[in-house]
Amino acid sequence: MREVKGFNMTQTINVVDAMCGAGKTSWAIQHINENIGQNRKLAFGDSGEPMKYIYVTPFLNEVERIRQATDIDFFEPEVKGTKIKSFKALITLGKSVATTHELFKKLDLDILDAIEEKGYTLIMDEVASVLEQYDISKSDIKLLIDNGTIEIGENDKVIWLDDDYKGKFSDMKILAESDNLILQNGIAMFWTMNTRAFEAFDEVYVLTYMFDGQTQCKYYEANDIKFKKYSVEKSGDHYELIDYDPTIEPRKETYEKLNIYVDDESNKKKSPLNSNYDSREKLTNQQRSSQLSSTWFRKTATPRDLKQLNNNLRNYFRQVQPTENEYIFWTTISDFAPTLKNPKCKWNKSNDRTSDNFVALNARATNSYGNCTSMAYVYNRFINPMERNFFREYGIEVDQDKLAVSDLIQFLFRGCIRNDEPMNCYIPAERMRSLLKDWSEFKI
Structure with missing residues (x-):
């Protein structure tokens, strides 16, 4: 690389x-x-x-x-x-x-x-x-190159040329001078941790x-x-x-302590809490597997879908597994947390996470929610396509299923399951529930 x-x-x-x-x-x-x-x-x-x-x-x-x-x-x-x-x-x-x-x-x-x-x-x-992908438009990249502010060197490394630069890309100047800013295919810029850090x-x-x-x-x-x-x-x-x-690893024992809300297979019908958030009547396998992904939230979900998800969350914690708010933790894409919040799933608009029970998707190594007995993971994890393409440039393929189940398990272990106690789980994405079961059977 x-x-x-x-x-x-x-x-x-x-x-x-x-x-x-x-x-x-x-x-x-x-x-x-x-x-x-x-x-x-x-x-x-x-x-x-x-x-x-x-x-x-x-x-x-x-x-x-x-x-x-x-x-x-x-x-x-x-x-x-x-x-x-x-x-x-x-x-x-x-x-x-x-x-x-x-x-x-x-x-x-x-x-x-x-x-x-x-x-x-x-x-x-x-x-x-x-x-991390650096947030900059293709036109701004071209402008910086044309003005002689930056140039693209060996291995697509961004080289900063204007030592006296002061402006809106000053933070980008610091990253470039630290020898860890890369331009991929002329359109996407990435910060990568310098290998010297290890x-x-x-x-x-x-x-x-x-x-x-x-x-x-x-x-x-x-x-x-x-x-x-x-x-x-x-x-x-x-x-x-x-x-x-x-x-x-006690995978089977851990899985058996997770009370996961699933479809009612005995009646051979889908549970309304797990299936009716998508308003389309017929779904292809690809559409079904991508439900609740970032793309689904941003490009496919209708206002009706999001309203149904909001209702489902509230109903789960009120009727299916009645739980006091202080014993709930939940997550989704942060941009949609204000839309899905409700009297049970709190989200603080001032971004004060101490005032609610919302936990970031990537939360790790915190014991603050170890007393929580019920959780909701309203997301279907896939790698960002730009990140996937970044690694492909170097012949590296990311295993999407391992990535997804790894993040889900990390999130689950924020709650009381970390103390080997039973925990109620609402995981509406069918793919994520299937991956979790495969993990418990050592298939992943």
Whole structure:
């Protein structure tokens, strides 16, 4: 894909691929505490310097959890000035740092060079956002090229030429100067995480589940970054990594605790809550499999369909599985949450998620909804076509089914199923319910 000077082709990323609740974070905390006082492991022998860590997690409250649970001093970048400057100062001092994914995305090449020089181990709780489409029109791209503001270099890399530029694309200038902005086929621009963000570390551990179905896996494959997967095994109070073995996962037991609302097969008729949100009388198999996808919401769904979905959500939590609002969590495409919200499924127009029970589709690694006994996942997950085409340029094909079920399971485990308790599930997309069942039978 793209080569970066200094890339260590022999480095292997350690992917700890285990179900939620298997002990990934507990293993990481144990690993840190057991290695206190140990020196860095280098090819030419120990350097005499103690091991240092950068722990990356999606949420600030998880940062605090890691600081409290480990026996070394983890520092969090301060808000004074900018957090990125604080982060750089901590690295310069050789401190261990606990931070969020959002800040990790902003590390520039100078900071990554300092990380490599000091010698750090990276522990990344949940996968990173390694690929994002940059919102810019084809005409604006042409204008920037014609004005000599940018040029497209080797491997379609965007090179910024105007050092004195100040304007609406100043954020794009920062991305380009960080050597990680790509123009695909002259029409779509992507930010990709610089591979140095993984290469600069002595060791890297990624804690996640169903890694093969996620974008970060395809990013590694496209960049020829080697990785090895491990499972977590608990013996008494001790956690250890073993060779990856999905058969040890309690998939069947977990699935049996999910009370999934399904069609009434005994009467050989479709349940109104799962089928009547599409107002067309006859559907092809392709149309049926794409119901509730992003394309369906934006191009196919009628006002009548969306009203029916709204009614279905309300009826499910009022009549099918009566649940108090504080024990509900639900999701859909964020653009349509205001349309589907109702007295049971709350959505705060001020974007204050603490005032409602809506959870973002990509929510991971949060325990805030562990008391919730009922959920709704009103979405049918497919990869963005632009992202799919991006990977295809490098001969990489994304498994849409693995991607979909991976995201669904991550969402399910925000609720009480993470505590091994039964949970009510409204998943109206037939494809998503089928994929979940296939997962439980180890078919995915």
